[in-house]
Structure formats: structure tokens, C-alpha cells
Amino acid sequence: MSEIVNQSENQGSQSDLAAIAQPRPDRFFIKTFGCQMNVADSERMSVLLAEQGLTPADEVEDAQVIIINGCTVREKAVHKALSTLGRLREMKNRKQQRPIIGIGGCVGQLDRENLFKRVPGLDFVFGTDTIDNLPEIIHRVRSGEKHVVYADFDASMNYSTETKVFGFKAQAFVNIMKGCDKYCTYCIVPFTRGKEKSRTIDEVVDDVARLVATGVREVTFLGQNVNSFGKGNPNVKNRQPLELHNVIGKVGPRAGEENFPQLLRAIDTDPRCQDLKRIRFTSSHPLDFSDELIECYAPASQGGVARLSPHLHLPVQSGSNRVLQKMGRHHQIEAYFSQMARLRELCPDVGLSTDLIVGFPSETEEDFQDTLRLLDRVQFDHIYAFAYSPRPGTRAAKLQDDVPDQVKNERLNHLLNYQQGISEKLYASRIDSVMEVLVEGEAKNQKMAQTSTLTGRVWTGKTPCNRVVNFISDSPRSLVGQLVSVKVSHSTGFSLQGDVVVGDLQ
Ligand code: SF4
Structure with a gap:
């Protein structure tokens, strides 16, 4: 519209006419569901598409390439992604210039070609290991190929990538590892993100240094279990592991392997990263939250990592050892309390958050009360809590889902209200600071x-x-x-x- 107005106003300016004659670049629209890994993956897709000359569309109706980045962590999330695709298909059928539509993320990884049967009108499917193939996928679809699928896992233990940030950002997500070897009984992630594999410390430090040079001041290290970074990486230099004295966590680096605290210290001391102000990370597992990592939270004058933010998201899932055992979490609540106590000793102002599930199969009222006691004891700033629903394909889905929905919802509401009281008090204590x-x-x-x-x-x-x-x-x-x-x-x-x-x- 504005191009036509300009044309009549300027009456024949050659440069404007040339501009008008240029075809408008194709635009893309990405709808993201799920966790921060998916948010970071969508940003990577945006950069890859921009490198092909596409520009972002504000509205899905204006896009010629539409991607759903789907999440499988709950059945509800999968339904949301599929119903969005259903609506897009109707829109596609109405349009003269029909957009191409694809789905990626964990949904693409898990359901692959089956998605074409479930969603007529879908053009392509890709997985979590094939994001960098996006330009090739789009080219193949535009060349007339139907039902293009790129969803094979990279079976090697190699993981190398360069972070791509879309536009100027003070903050960046940096993937440092991917996959999960924990196999909690309720979780589908190990099947959608594959085995744990890590980048090397040298590669991540170079990547962060490059981001800092572009103006990034805060990085969030991402991975399913960031604190198991380095395990089993065949590409590491033969670094000497730090002296180990874990008494709380069961695990630490093995000889010759890199680990997460080593990465934090390497960033903190690299002269190219001096303008970096904050390092955060998510997500982590209590089993790998080693003493060595806790000590990184100490003040810099006492050997801590100066740039590590006093913030920790450490999913605990339940306050009951009986439920934790059924969830296959392999950690005990007493160890979690010890970790939090030691952390608060070294870093009294640390802001804590966690994930919780209520109504897991066989959860009793007493188990639920244990979870409330956990909130009292740890004093989280925030919790992310959900009522359990079975995820097909997981071990827990075979357990009897015996907590009635009404009880699950009552427990969830009670838990959220209880936490709200704690959060209000914690936040109010900051007034005047x-x-x-x-x-x-x-x-x-x-x-x-x-x-x-x-x-x-x-x-x-x-x-x-x-x-x-x-x-x-x-x-x-x-x-x-x-x-x-x-x-x-x-x-x-x-x-x-x-x-x-x-x-x-x-
Ligand atoms: S640690 Fe457990 S909950 Fe977290 S991604 Fe791995 S299997 Fe899922």
C-alpha cells in the first residue's frame, strides 16, 4: 500500500520506481511451543532463513514459509501444535499464493512421516538434530518435492555448533550440550533429543567471546542437563580434572573429561569475555549438581566464578522420596536440601526456582504434604508446577494413573497458592533495596x-x-x-x- 502512495507522490523518480519493481522478499513466521531450548532453536531457524533472504512476518497470514516448532513434553502441547497446523491448513487452502508449512522440534523428531497422515497440507517435517538443514529443506519443497522429512538423529558423539543470534541482543542462549541420559519415567525428552553430547570448552569459550564482541552481556547456557556437560565427550583435550571432593552429588568429571564448572571458570578468566556481565544456565539435574559446581557460587574473593549469576533453576519434581523413586529421579530429597543449604551458605542472596509435578501415580496426601514442606524449607522465588498427565511412550504411562483429576487439580491450586504466599514475602523483603x-x-x-x-x-x-x-x-x-x-x-x-x-x- 505505501509503495503505491509513494509512486503517485513522487511521479517518476527512477530510484523509487526501481524499488517498486523489486519483488518483496518472502517472509517467514515461526510459532514456538515449549522450553527455552525450543526458543533458542527458533532463533537459529530465523537466522538460517534470513541468510536465505527471507524476512520475518509480524502476522502468520503474511508469511510464505510457516514453521511450527513443537513440544512433546505433555500430550496437551502436542495437541496444541497439531491444532495450530489444522488452522494453518485452512488458511493455506483459502490463499491464492499458498504458503509452505512445516513442523520441527520434538514433535517432528518423534512423529516424523506419520505427521503427514495426521495433518494434510503439511509440506515438511524436521527434527531436533536437523535444524541446520532448513535451507535445503525449504529449497526441496519449493522445487516441488512433497512430504520432505529430515528427522534422523546424528548417531555420533560429536556436537559442534555456532550460536546464531537474530538481530542485536544483550542476551543470548548458548547451547552447550544436548540430549539426556537420565530417562525419568514420565519424560519423553531422551527419545526426542537423543543421547547426551557436549561441545568442547574451547569451542564454547570462542563462541561466547564472539557474542560478547557483538554486545551480548548475558549468556544462558542451555541443555537438558547442563551440569552433565562434558561427560563422554570424545573431542576434549586431555584436561586435568579439578580435585574432587563431592560429598553431596554422586558424580563429577572422570579423568580426562571436561565438566561444567571448568567451563564456567574458563569463560570467567578469558580476557575476551571480560565485558560479559552474567552467566546463567538451565536446566540441570540434582544428581549432577556437584559440590564443585556449588562452589562456583561463592564470592569471587573466595574462589567463586565472578560472572555466575546468583540464580539457580534446579528441578526437584516432588518432596517425597517415595514419589521421586517412582519417577526414576535417582536423587533423594535430603541430598537436595543439603545442596540448597550449602548453596545458601556460599551465596545467601541466590534466587531459586524449580519444577514440580503433582498427582503422579500413587501420590498420597502425605506425599503431597512432603512437597509443601519442601517449599517451606527451600523458599523458592518461583515454581513451575503441573498436574501429572501420562505421556504415551514413557514408562510412567504404563503405571495406573490413579490420582483422580479433581484431586490433582486441587493439589495443584493449593501448591500454587502456597507458593504465591512465599513469593510475595520474598519479593516484599526487597523493598528499599x-x-x-x-x-x-x-x-x-x-x-x-x-x-x-x-x-x-x-x-x-x-x-x-x-x-x-x-x-x-x-x-x-x-x-x-x-x-x-x-x-x-x-x-x-x-x-x-x-x-x-x-x-x-x-
Ligand atoms: S532429566 Fe529427566 S525430566 Fe529432565 S530431560 Fe532428562 S529425562 Fe526428562
């Missing part, structure tokens, strides 16, 4: 600006311990990527509000 905030962008909700005496836009960012902080600034320029100090004046159970006391906001 000054916290360092890395600005992520303008807040979606600008209501705070309507009730404040300050004028300007509402910005949002996170503290080192991962708490969300909103503040108002009338700065005319973008604050994304800046570190500001905010004095907290209000709190809810989800976020903090305050005023900037130090920051380069002009």
Missing part, C-alpha cells in the same frame, strides 16, 4: 506509567537473581542492554517496581 537490573526491553504492560508521577515509558529487566524489575524512564533512546541500579519501591509475588538511582539513561 537497590538492585542491579539488565534492561531487556519495554514492558508489554505500560499501566504503571498511568499511575505514576513520573513520565516516560515502562522498561523491564532482571536482577542477577532473576527477579523481574519494572521502572519508568523518559530516556528518548533504547535502554536495551544497559545495566541500571533500581531502588525497589513496590512488589508483587511476580515482580518488583522501583526508580532508577544510577544508570546512563540520557
